[in-house]
Amino acid sequence: MTEMPDELRRDVRLLGKMLGQVIAEQGGDDLLADVERLRKAVIAARRGETSSDEIAAMAADWEIDRAVEIARAFTCYFHLANLAEEHYRIRILRERDTGDHVLRESLAEAVHELGQERVAELVEGLELHPVLTAHPTEARRRAVVTAIQRISGRLTDYNAPGRGATERAEDTRRLLEEIDLLWRTAQLRNTKLDPLDEVRTAMAAFDETLFRVVPQVYRSLDAALSDATGTRPPLARPFIRYGSWIGGDRDGNPNVTSKVTRETIQIQSEHVLNALETACSRIARTLTAAAPFAPASPELRAALDAVVDAHPEIVSELATRSPQEPHRQWMLFVATRIAATRRRNLDLGYRAPAELLADLRLAQESLSQHAVRQAYGELQHLIWQVETFGFHLAELEVRQHSQVHAAALEELRAGGELSERTEEVLATIRVIAWIQERFGVTACSRYVVSFTRSAEDIAAVYELAGHALGSRGVVLDVVPLFESGEDLANSPRVLAGMVEIPQIQQRLADTGRRLEIMLGYSDSAKELGPAAATLRLYEAQEQLTAWAAEHDVKLRMFHGRGGALGRGGGPANRAVLAQAPGSVAGRFKVTEQGEVIFARYGHTEIARRHMEQVTNAVLMASSPTIGSRTAAAADRFRPLAEQVAAASEQAYRALTEAPGFPEWFALVSPLEEIGSLRLGSRPARRGLGAPRSLDDLRAIPWVFAWAQTRVNLPGWYGLGTGLASVGSLDELRAAYAEWPLFNALLDNAEMSLAKTDRSIAERYLALGGRKDFADQVLTEYDRTRALVLQVTGHRRLLENRKVLSRAVQLRDPYVDALSHLQLRALTALRTGDPSEHERDRLSTLLLLSVNGVAAGLQNTG
Incomplete structure (x- = not known):
């Protein structure tokens, strides 16, 4: 048995005791007594002191309504126990991060193991691309998740050192209030989620965690590469790009329509522009360096003068609010332009993220001459955020089944009346073109074809694009998804046919011979079992890596892992290190699903640790030394x-x-x-x-x-x-x-x-x-x-x-x-x-x- 640490035991008992108090208050002492009777019985059964038959008889003896209440009690207990454990994990992470030694599986460890020069070289091509999916694996209602997050905040206050008796009493009262509300919150959904509900749920992870954590990860890498981070131009380049299937994945989901996909990208854009505006305004308010101590560069002064001519009313107000503070004036103006972008004010708003980046770098270059810490501190974080998230937040990917495309083409070639499903396929491609026109190609260009059996399944998407758009252009990176054992074995043959498709040849030329394929873990494991699927996937990666080297293709493998172990889940960093040698090459793309999203991104410190661990693994797996050692073991x-x-x-x-x-x-x-x-x-x-x-x-x-x-x-x-x-x-x-x-x-x-x-x-x-x-x-x-x-x-x-x-x-x-x-x-x-x-x-x-x-x-x- 593993002994429970005192701090964790204390929090579990505290929250459990408070839940018991709430249960007794709301359901009566007899309900609490029944809950305790069952709790003690199952613990005794684990010790061999009572039988499973006795517990089954106890469960069968209660009225159904009483059994329902008891089930609610244990469910609430799990939410609280999970929360206590999360807090303990965070405390341990903080205790380990003392600075006296290199933290395991961190970016600093990767630099220590591989050397600064090698990591700096790898960073040039480093890509980490998590893709959030809406596959139905999150059993908790959003209202329950929110209630748990409030309890988490109260528990943090309760455990804060140096609290006085009055503060502690208030902390206790507020904890009880929130636990009481959790008990009263329905655990089950009354209505079915629609795709836009899933989109808005995923936005919570972005709003509360990802936007803040990503620049922290870059900062960790920059600090590991060289001293004096924040007082020099960064050595770390932005290497994380988020993708999303939520609102784009229509394979087997008729509820995801072209209208949903259009609304999804608009929701994403609203959230990221709000976040950028807030961050920019916050930085602007802190940039109070006066002109005598941090004068504007000639380029920034000229830009401010140009703004006076174009928008005198705005600059007049800014000058009044921030006299003799040119950098503050400029950043407040930039924040105003971001707000205008969100409101679709075409006269004032930015047309593309590149324009915003140019304005931010103008401020950074000016500050770097006299206020270097302000140049490469929080302002650099904002630049990294724009480079990572753009104006679209995450690249929206579309997925559809190859048979749907085949059926649509059959109808189009026959020339008769088109079915609703075929019309929807064409409408989806038109929406992709619209997204690219409004948000740029990086906002939506990948089209995943599930159950890809041949190169013809890939060519079908390009043919459909011709029917949908005529001569109007759209950029499509069509991604084959290989799922079954047979499809994995045939994948190199399919790729050989793909590179003969004219549109693929053009994309290879445009992207420096980059190509993406996807490996499906869920269906292969369901078909073959865990051991055989693991080896079949590994062999496919080996064969695809060899094919890519032979054809001078920079192949990125997209790993369709689920959350559970039976669907390719498990610790992500260990999964990276177990890939076939040469298959990572500094690039790792993976799905993150359902409850995994909130487990990994529900708290900033856990999210940062997860992202550092995965990046560490990508760097280590891309090392020739480790690759050759793994290859020898595989042989x-x-x-x-x-x-x-x-x-x-x-x-x-x-x-x-x-x-x-x-x-x-x-x-x-x-x-x-x-x-x-x-x-x-x-x-x-x-x-x-x-x-x-x-x-x-x-x-x-x-x-x-x-x-x-x-x-x-x-x-x-x-x-x-x-x-x-x-x-x-x-x-x-x-x-x-x-x-x-x-x-x-x-x-x-x-x-x-x-x-x-x-x-x-x-x-x-x-x-x-x-x-x-x-x-x-x-x-x-x-x-x-x-x-x-x-x-x-x-x-x-x-x-x-x-x-x-x-x-x-x-x-x-x-x-x-x-x-x-x-x-x-x-x-x-x-x-x-x-x-x-x-x-x-x-x-x-x-x-x-x-x-x-x-x-x-x-x-x-």
């Missing part, structure tokens, strides 16, 4: 990995492709009910009715539903059989120690196994009435768990991951409580004959427990 252990992959895939397919498996899976999990959670605007599956095969089911609910059953099958199934197929335990241990890919595979499986509970899983699996399937799953679990521990050398799961181990141990008993409540509802819905009213209440209990388990496990899909 040595490739036969072993292929043996593991082949055996694991065979075991995985033997289960998932067996007759009756999809129907059994729908019975043993809350798969059907997950759609009622209204997690997002995208449908949970293709088509209607129960899934007849796994192809009908999207990867997200596949992983989500298995997590709810406490089986977590997509994260480990088949790996045990794969490991058992290798005769030498010593070779497996050597592969784990020396090859980052194999290390990451086993570590991710270990995390997934640690969140699995065998005894509770057994109860879920029994609901399907197929003992053969249940025995198959449990036998493979036992085999995988035992062999993973043998290979890693760990005595227990997560032995070497203290923070994660503690998090799992903290939550496990309480997740157990919700699982038993969920099982009570699921059993009644699957095997009973409830009345319509009872079914409605059971569904509420089930969905509340689903929400709570998601909060407890801290991952959904």
Whole structure:
């Protein structure tokens, strides 16, 4: 067992005690007593002091409405426990950042390990491109997230050192007030999200975190590269570019229309221009250096004189407010122009970010002559923000299925009346052209084609653009998405055909022979199982890297990773280091989805740490020394990995492709009910009715539903059989120690196994009435768990991951409580004959427990 640190225990107990007080006040002492009875029972069960049957009987004994209230209580507890843990993580980050030593996985460590010259060289081509997606994996309502953020602020105040008794009493009162409100806030959404709701939710991460954190990351790199950052021109160049599929991804989501995409970019622009205006005004107000101590350069003075002629009323006011403060006057004028840009005042507003940057650099160059700290301090942060976010915030990417394009072209070539779907395809391309005209090509040019099978699927988009726009131009970077095992194997052949397309040849010429492709982790893992998918993706990267080198193409691989381990998730920095040698080359693009967005970007310090860790990994993975070491390990252990992959895939397919498996899976999990959670605007599956095969089911609910059953099958199934197929335990241990890919595979499986509970899983699996399937799953679990521990050398799961181990141990008993409540509802819905009213209440209990388990496990899909 991992001991909980005193500070974390104190916060968990404080928040838990306050929640208990609120529950007693609102629901009565008897409700609190029932909650405590269940809490103590599940803790006792973890110690072996009571049986799972006794807890199941307790859960079944309550009236449904009482069970619903108890489920609400445990769900609220998880939100508070997660918050306490986040605060502890932040305290630890601050304590480690003492300046006495280089922080692990930081930018300073990368410079220390690789050397300043090598990092400076890599920085020239460094690209980090996170892409936010709206895939439905965030189970919490936005109102709940906001309530938690308010509690977070109150907890910060409560724990601030030096608080007096009066202040502490007020802090306590305000904490109780916010926890009371969290308890009263409905955990479940009453209405389904539409795509613009998802866009506005994502804007919160930008408003509250990303805009401030990005320049801090650049500053960290600049400080690591050389001393005296802030008193010289920066050595760090802006290397982060955010992308977004939210409002642009229409693959399988009919709710994302051309109108939605147009509104999305306008919302994004409104937010970024507001942020730039606020930042510019703040800097202007602080630039109080008087002319005798920081005189304006001749160029700035001439610019101010020109403004007097063009906008005398504005400059007159500025001169009155800021006499003898030329830099302040100029920056206030720039802020006025940003505001005019937001209001679409074409006479005063900026036409493009380049114009704004020119004005900011004019101030910077003037200040650099007499006030160097003001030149390269906060003003440099603003310049970095403009360079990173432009006037569009994040590049909006469009995604559509290749079959939709094929059907549209068939209609267009036939020349008859066009269907609504085909008209929408053409309207989407016209909106891309409109975005480029208004915000520039960088705002929207990438068009991802899912299920790309041939170069013809890429050429189809260009042909459709011709139908949509005629002679009117649009810049399109069409990106193939390779998802299935067969498609990954065929990817080099598709690229060979792509470079023969005239429009691709033109883009290669225009971009210095840059090309982007996307690798899909979710569907490959669902098809092949975790071990085989991992190796197949690695091999595809190797082949594509070799192809790119042969054809003199700068290939950027876009990694479509999910949040959960069964969809390519896990620690992002470790994932980067596990990529095939040469495939990173200073460029890393990856999706960040659902709950992952708020886990990584919900707090500025955690966001900064995450971005530094990933950048560190990109730099390290791009080092020839590390690349050659990884290549040597890959060569040595490739036969072993292929043996593991082949055996694991065979075991995985033997289960998932067996007759009756999809129907059994729908019975043993809350798969059907997950759609009622209204997690997002995208449908949970293709088509209607129960899934007849796994192809009908999207990867997200596949992983989500298995997590709810406490089986977590997509994260480990088949790996045990794969490991058992290798005769030498010593070779497996050597592969784990020396090859980052194999290390990451086993570590991710270990995390997934640690969140699995065998005894509770057994109860879920029994609901399907197929003992053969249940025995198959449990036998493979036992085999995988035992062999993973043998290979890693760990005595227990997560032995070497203290923070994660503690998090799992903290939550496990309480997740157990919700699982038993969920099982009570699921059993009644699957095997009973409830009345319509009872079914409605059971569904509420089930969905509340689903929400709570998601909060407890801290991952959904």
